[in-house]
Amino acid sequence: MRLFSGKVPVIAQEIVRTLTEGGDIETEAPNEVQADIESVLKEYLRQERRVTDEAKSRMEIRGMTYSELGKMKSQVAKDLKLSTGEDTLPYILEQVLEMLFHSNNVEEVFAEDNVLRKKITAILRRHMDVEQELDREVRSKIKNLEEGTAAFETEYARVMDQIKRNKRLT
Template sequence: MRLYKSKVPRIADEIVNDLVTEGMIEIDEESEDSDVKAGIEAILMEYIRMDQRLSEQTKDHLAQRAYDHREFRKIKQTLADRKNFGIGDEMLDYLTNQIISWFMVTPHVAEVFAEDHELRRRMVQIFRRHLDVDVTLDREVRARLKNLEEGTLQWEIEYDRVLRELKRKRGIA
């Protein structure tokens, strides 16, 4: 799963609308839905920024130590663990914890009526609905690259090219 900038406003909008409609949170009288949405968008955009920064640090780490590029995911996970940053399977836990913590301190949310696990479950459903696009794209790209051997340089180059092309066609690049 991967969080795209183009999906951030839609995800924030759905989270606020869903939680307010279900009576899980109450927005402060002096605030508006847009204030809460802006806060959630800021959390999600910061996550994207930190993830990109972590990827750059991982690339630098690989280059400095002349590691194989196949070690990228393992090294990135190690760096993320050091910073208590959730990537991969831990991304949704990290993001929902950040949002719930923000609900508790922001003046825009007057009251939180639901338990943390209920909020988390509802938000994870929304995230999954928007983020599972990665799995679908990956399957489609791999289907187009059946004639190439996975793991080769040519496969990596073609995978990136086809993935960019599909994202551009679907408006998520």
């Protein structure tokens, strides 16, 4: 699961709409609550970029190859106490819930924590679980190339970037 910057406003808007229409929260400034949620999501993305930059920097200093980037990112994320990988969704969920309970723009939270968790998790999962769909779409467009070859890797990256731009994920 991955959070794409292009999905941030859509996710925030859907969370606010779902929670207000369901009577789970009360707010007189839904646009402000949406902005608060967007700031939580953007902060996660900023921290994720920081992890990647720090991992690349450490790898360069140590003369490591690019193939070890995943391991280094995991180590940097652990050092910076940022959840990544499978822990991304629960981490973001907790941050959004904390914001809802402490925001000056939310007058009242009526729903129980578990109800909020289910609703917000469903929204986050739906918008963050697009990687597999993207992978299938890319592979369908380059099925004439043999997987594992340099040509496949190059074309895969190019087509993936193109699809992400078309879907406004980046």
